[in-house]
Amino acid sequence: MEKYILYARKSTDTEDKQVLSIDAQLAELRKYAKDNNLTVIDELIEKRTAKSPGRPIFNEMLSRLQSGEANGILAWHPDRLARNSVDGGQIIYLLDQTSLNFLRFPVFQFENTSQGKFMLSIMFGQSKYYVDNLSENTKRGLRARVRNGDFPSTAPFGYLNDIRNKSIVVDKRYSPLVREMFDRYAKGDQTMENLAVFLKENGAITRGGKLFKDDKVKGILQNPFYYGHFLYNGELHEGRHTPIVSKALWDKVQTVIEQRGHKQPQIKPTIPFLGLLKCAYCGMSITAETKTKTQKNGNTHSWTYYRCSRKKRAVKCVEPAIREKDLLPQLSALLGEYEMSDDIYDFMTDKIAQDEQAESSSNLSLLDDLRMQIARLNAKQKILLDSYLDQDIDRQTFLAKKSEILSEKKSLEESLANLTTNQNAWIEPMQNWLNTAKSICSLRETDDLNGQKAVLSEIFGSNLFLHRKTLTQTPNGESPKTTFRKGAESGFCLWQKLGNLNQKIAHSGEDLDFFSEMVPRGGFEPPTLGLEVLCSIQLSYQGAYLIIPK
Ligand SMILES: [Zn+2]
Numbered sequence: 083m084e085k086y087i088l089y090a091r092k093s094t095d096t097e098d099k100q101v102l103s104i105d106a107q108l109a110e111l112r113k114y115a116k117d118n119n120l121t122v123i124d125e126l127i128e129k130r131t132a133k134s135p136g137r138p139i140f141n142e143m144l145s146r147l148q149s150g151e152a153n154g155i156l157a158w159h160p161d162r163l164a165r166n167s168v169d170g171g172q173i174i175y176l177l178d179q180t181s182l183n184f185l186r187f188p189v190f191q192f193e194n195t196s197q198g199k200f201m202l203s204i205m206f207g208q209s210k211y212y213v214d215n216l217s218e219n220t221k222r223g224l225r226a227r228v229r230n231g232d233f234p235s236t237a238p239f240g241y242l243n244d245i246r247n248k249s250i251v252v253d254k255r256y257s258p259l260v261r262e263m264f265d266r267y268a269k270g271d272q273t274m275e276n277l278a279v280f281l282k283e284n285g286a287i288t289r290g291g292k293l294f295k296d297d298k299v300k301g302i303l304q305n306p307f308y309y310g311h312f313l314y315n316g317e318l319h320e321g322r323h324t325p326i327v328s329k330a331l332w333d334k335v336q337t338v339i340e341q342r343g344h345k346q347p348q349i350k351p352t353i354p355f356l357g358l359l360k361c362a363y364c365g366m367s368i369t370a371e372t373k374t375k376t377q378k379n380g381n382t383h384s385w386t387y388y389r390c391s392r393k394k395r396a397v398k399c400v401e402p403a404i405r406e407k408d409l410l411p412q413l414s415a416l417l418g419e420y421e422m423s424d425d426i427y428d429f430m431t432d433k434i435a436q437d438e439q440a441e442s443s444s445n446l447s448l449l450d451d452l453r454m455q456i457a458r459l460n461a462k463q464k465i466l467l468d469s470y471l472d473q474d475i476d477r478q479t480f481l482a483k484k485s486e487i488l489s490e491k492k493s494l495e496e497s498l499a500n501l502t503t504n505q506n507a508w509i510e511p512m513q514n515w516l517n518t519a520k521s522i523c524s525l526r527e528t529d530d531l532n533g534q535k536a537v538l539s540e541i542f543g544s545n546l547f548l549h550r551k552t553l554t555q556t557p558n559g560e561s562p563k564t565t566f567r568k569g570a571e572s573g574f575c576l577w578q579k580l581g582n583l584n585q586k587i588a589h590s591g592e593d594l595d596f597f598s599e600m601v602p603r604g605g606f607e608p609p610t611l612g613l614e615v616l617c618s619i620q621l622s623y624q625g626a627y628l629i630i631p632k
Contacts, residue, residue: 083153085154086120086121086122086155086156086184087126087152087154087155088111088115088124088156089126089139089140090104090108090126090157090158091104091127092129104127108125110188111157114156115156118186120186124152127139131165132161132164132169135166135168135169147181148176148181154182154183154185158187158188159190160190160205161206163206167206169206170203170207173206174202177194177202227248228314231319231322231323232248232322233312233323234314238302239253239260239302240256240257241253241326251324252326257326260302260326263303264332267335268331268338274297274300277303278294304339306332308325309327310323317484318481318485318488320488329496333493353372353386355388358535360544360546361390361399361548362547362548362554363400364390364401365394366391368388369390370387370389370406372386385405385406387404388404388548390548401549402551410531412552417534417537417538419585420522420577420581421519422520426580427519430516448501452494452501456491463488466483519577519580525537541577
């Protein structure tokens, strides 16, 4: 009489995904028993893996076989029974002892002969071999994927795992948020908390279904994945996925994070020109205060004044405070020195359009140069890998040097891409500048004080002082010997040129040949000054416009 114990084992190993689930196993085995008229005295379900010996249900089954309660086992496949040599040996031993006489598997034919037992032991051995090799195979597979540029893990926020192609694709829903986060943070006035709120407002949640906290936000901003590389096992790799942000923007964000450290940025001032001015006497920043007074008749009266913060202890500062109503006209007048008339604006816009057409071949040598540098780095990277594989250098040196090369290469590739796909990249910032300069006219007529402040800080940077209630560009209150304006050091200051031009026009009182003042001899071509200016398009176009040969 054949009496079977039905044995099903659930797999907890991820590699067994293709194996039938426990329900499917049971269903198949019951059907098999019915079709073959097998007597099943019990169904045992094991939930432990068969990698190592010591499964309670399996052991129970063996003792019940030994006690003669049953003499056969019905299971899906030999690998359900044993994947380690101890369990496999026990099954064979019971067969030898004849406590176990029948083994039935829907997918494997077993005959209780010496040859059958030999085959069975091979099946068990194969299972063991499979287990042994599994982790190694998985690792090897991962390494191969990594070498191909595939990130072998869960896609970061803003990306999705494409299961079918085993690739990582841009998430159309969240990737714009990621780009926006980088843009915002690069400006330097955002905190991780702000960005967490930003994500919350836009309905973004983590994969775990939670809201983003500061540390997660920081993790996003510091992840090289977003510009096209990825870290795996502490090593930086070139990815095949589409970048969401440029390397330049990513670098900028890292600089801001570094500069800021753990410091929180200052709370945005509610008083419009806070943070713009410095005291001419002691150099400390000018702060503002608002006073409110209730008059006897119950009316309240409030006014704002600006004064030196007097943070420098050693100096007894004597600069007087100034009322906002006295300061605003001065700021507005100063701004007026830099507004751009429609004439100049139109002329410049035309000129840009002309030069946009003319510009084409001048970048060729630069392109060649870039391509050569990239090729050189590729060769270098190969040599580096060779010397690592030859064990000439240790892993740490290899990793450090490799990230260095990859980083440099990425920047060059970006410059190349900028230059090839967007040869006229200088036009947009130039046009933006023209628009800002032109907008000053209308800006002065509005009460958009924050807008005025933004333009003033663009023109003057941190070189605007208060001296005896008067605006000045020199810290000691004397008439300016040199301009302190932003960008003046490098001779690239468009604002300065515009200011000079406006002065000339005002003094001459007639139509001046202002165009010679604004336009350098070389015309509007973008610069071929070398690689260092490519990192900042803004600088590069200003360089082209403002190196004026006398
Ligand atoms: Zn002072």
